[in-house]
Amino acid sequence: MLRRGCRPLLCLWALLPLVSLHRLNQHGHRLHAAKERPKLLLVSFDGFRWDYIDRVPTPNFLALMKEGVQVEQVENIYITKTFPNHYSLVTGLYAETHGIVANEFYDPALNLSFSMETDSVYDSRWWEEAVPLWVTVQKAGGRSGAAMWPGSDVKIHGMFPSQYLPYNMSVPFETRVERIIEWFSAPREEAVDFGVLYWEEPDESGHRLGPESSLMDVVIAGIDEKLGFLRNELRKAGLYEKVNLIVTSDHGMTQLSTDKIIELDEYVSRDLYTWVDKSPVLGLIPKEGKFEEVYSKLVDANPYMAVYKKEDIPEHFHYQHNIRIMPILIEAQEGWTIVQNRTNPFMLGNHGYNNTLRSMHPVFVARGPAFRQDFVKPSMHSVDLYPLMCHILSVRPLPNNGSLLNVKDLLAQEPTAISTPSPPRVNEYSYAPVIGSLISVVMVLGFLVVYIKEVTLKQLPSLPHGSKEMSQPLLQEDLHLHFLEKQRGCVRQI
Numbered sequence: 001m002l003r004r005g006c007r008p009l010l011c012l013w014a015l016l017p018l019v020s021l022h023r024l025n026q027h028g029h030r031l032h033a034a035k036e037r038p039k040l041l042l043v044s045f046d047g048f049r050w051d052y053i054d055r056v057p058t059p060n061f062l063a064l065m066k067e068g069v070q071v072e073q074v075e076n077i078y079i080t081k082t083f084p085n086h087y088s089l090v091t092g093l094y095a096e097t098h099g100i101v102a103n104e105f106y107d108p109a110l111n112l113s114f115s116m117e118t119d120s121v122y123d124s125r126w127w128e129e130a131v132p133l134w135v136t137v138q139k140a141g142g143r144s145g146a147a148m149w150p151g152s153d154v155k156i157h158g159m160f161p162s163q164y165l166p167y168n169m170s171v172p173f174e175t176r177v178e179r180i181i182e183w184f185s186a187p188r189e190e191a192v193d194f195g196v197l198y199w200e201e202p203d204e205s206g207h208r209l210g211p212e213s214s215l216m217d218v219v220i221a222g223i224d225e226k227l228g229f230l231r232n233e234l235r236k237a238g239l240y241e242k243v244n245l246i247v248t249s250d251h252g253m254t255q256l257s258t259d260k261i262i263e264l265d266e267y268v269s270r271d272l273y274t275w276v277d278k279s280p281v282l283g284l285i286p287k288e289g290k291f292e293e294v295y296s297k298l299v300d301a302n303p304y305m306a307v308y309k310k311e312d313i314p315e316h317f318h319y320q321h322n323i324r325i326m327p328i329l330i331e332a333q334e335g336w337t338i339v340q341n342r343t344n345p346f347m348l349g350n351h352g353y354n355n356t357l358r359s360m361h362p363v364f365v366a367r368g369p370a371f372r373q374d375f376v377k378p379s380m381h382s383v384d385l386y387p388l389m390c391h392i393l394s395v396r397p398l399p400n401n402g403s404l405l406n407v408k409d410l411l412a413q414e415p416t417a418i419s420t421p422s423p424p425r426v427n428e429y430s431y432a433p434v435i436g437s438l439i440s441v442v443m444v445l446g447f448l449v450v451y452i453k454e455v456t457l458k459q460l461p462s463l464p465h466g467s468k469e470m471s472q473p474l475l476q477e478d479l480h481l482h483f484l485e486k487q488r489g490c491v492r493q494i
């Protein structure tokens, strides 16, 4: 009698917080008030190629790999430049969908140009074709902190990160780390749940010296020391075992040479087009009526350069469907540089090329309570990181081009409710609330019948307060799925 009566009660007590938390979530209030929420820090060392860790001793990267996971080949998104890739990491979207299509680009509808080197970056309109994870975390009631991640000091969909540093490349890495640690260590109500941290090296040195230069060795060792500083500060603050730490990058780097220069002036007059962005991938806007002339002069001009009409850009680049992508796209072959003439600046290292090239791939290591230990995964797509981070943070991912299924083997625990099926997906959540609500009404009614029957037959002692499930944070991105699962479990038990 007691047993039979107890089961539906436990189920209901498990359900009530889910129902109410779901409502709170919709109104932008706090989730997981009772227990500490999962923490995640995403770090990018700009231009840290995947194989730099094999080149000089990098004991701190090695330690993270042993304590956690490593992915050897992360295929990033095209074009393999800084701004598009950083925005993909926090949105899970290809550039054609998130809208930050290059480091420099033009929007014909706005009649404005974006450049990472000007204040144009602060115009929200560039960023609002997508929603970065820090905004989603905050809308779910969490807090975020950003130390100079591209876009993180811009108001996007009405929000800045809860805490952030305005971009200033002169602020040392150590200062950025100290601020992030402060934000994670704040009292519970103010502490951030999700942090992003950006550092400009080894990209700058890679461009200047070329990645194959032996002078890069000391630069790479220096980054490992910076990672050591971060690990130490996390330990000193008592955060090392609590915070999930992901260390990655936006792209790799390849060696260039002055023998591999393509001068566009040799093929077509610069009066016939406007040049957008920089080598090795750039857009051309032919002057009025000059499209065919420019295209035909360039298309077969040089074997080390691919010239595409926008509609012919290869499918696998996912780089076509956006008005910010220009009518003609030119891509240099790996190692080649495109200029107008040789007086243009030249660098010894660059990135931006075909995203299937290994030289364009970034490093990836991660550790923390969410991750497996001492596990090496051969490959992943950088867009899969977003659903993985959403899962770790227990926030519902927005539609994206990645899949949690592709990377769930990195996790210590198999996700119990996969809410990110492989693309394509359409309105995957639209029926869940309705079904959830209906089932919950039926459940509550059913419970009341059982409860009233029991109470009238026999005085119950005390209600099972403090049921373990009540105070547990929701570890699923999709509260409704979680809710339905509980329901099913409950029905079976009855």
Ligand SMILES: *[C@@H]1O[C@H](CO)[C@@H](O)[C@H](O)[C@H]1NC(C)=O
Binding pocket: 111
């Ligand atoms: C675009 O803006 C420029 C000024 O930056 C202006 O000269 C030009 O007329 C504008 N073009 C259109 C189509 O509005």
Ligand SMILES: *[C@@H]1O[C@H](CO)[C@@H](O)[C@H](O)[C@H]1NC(C)=O
Binding pocket: 168, 169, 170, 171, 172
């Ligand atoms: C950038 O940071 C440096 C070093 O901390 C500081 O001296 C400088 O004033 C900062 N610049 C701006 C514009 O805040």
Ligand SMILES: *[C@@H]1O[C@H](CO)[C@@H](O)[C@H](O)[C@H]1NC(C)=O
Binding pocket: 341, 342, 343, 344
């Ligand atoms: C190369 O281009 C610059 C402008 O970018 C121009 O001043 C110079 O005359 C050009 N040199 C040659 C050799 O065409």
Ligand SMILES: *[C@@H]1O[C@H](CO)[C@@H](O)[C@H](O)[C@H]1NC(C)=O
Binding pocket: 306, 314, 354, 355, 356, 357
């Ligand atoms: C990109 O590189 C891959 C192989 O690395 C190749 O198969 C593909 O054709 C390249 N795409 C373009 C458009 O160059």
Ligand SMILES: *[C@@H]1O[C@H](CO)[C@@H](O)[C@H](O)[C@H]1NC(C)=O
Binding pocket: 093, 094, 097, 318, 399, 400, 401, 423, 424
């Ligand atoms: C990427 O995801 C977005 C959002 O779901 C979708 O609109 C777009 O079609 C996807 N792109 C590809 C190539 O699947």
Ligand SMILES: [Zn+2]
Binding pocket: 046, 047, 081, 082, 083, 203, 250, 251
């Ligand atoms: Zn970069």
